[in-house]
Amino acid sequence: MSGLNVLGGYLIEKAVLSEEDEPELSMTAEDLLDEYVDEYEGPLIFMHNETWQNEFDGVCRKLHKFLKNKQ
Numbered sequence: 001m002s003g004l005n006v007l008g009g010y011l012i013e014k015a016v017l018s019e020e021d022e023p024e025l026s027m028t029a030e031d032l033l034d035e036y037v038d039e040y041e042g043p044l045i046f047m048h049n050e051t052w053q054n055e056f057d058g059v060c061r062k063l064h065k066f067l068k069n070k071q
Contacts, residue, residue, distance in 0.1 A: 003042075003059025010043055011036065037064050 011032045027035070036043045042060030046052040 003056045006045060006056060007037070007042060007060065010045060033067065039064050
């Protein structure tokens with residue numbers, strides 16, 4: 001599993017759904033990352049597979065740390 005690929009697909013899905021519901025509330029990629037990724041975990045995607053979710057959360061934590069250090 002590629003955590004970044006999974007996260008990207010999830011965020012694209014959220015962006016498309018939010019545009020359909022309320023076009024004026026379109027979010028940038030940065031806004032989506034801030035909304036769904038934090039220093040502890042990412043979004044719950046693998047609710048039936050704890051091992052995959054833990055791996056995914058680790059990728060999200062590293063991405064969050066990278067983005068915050070970059071600023």
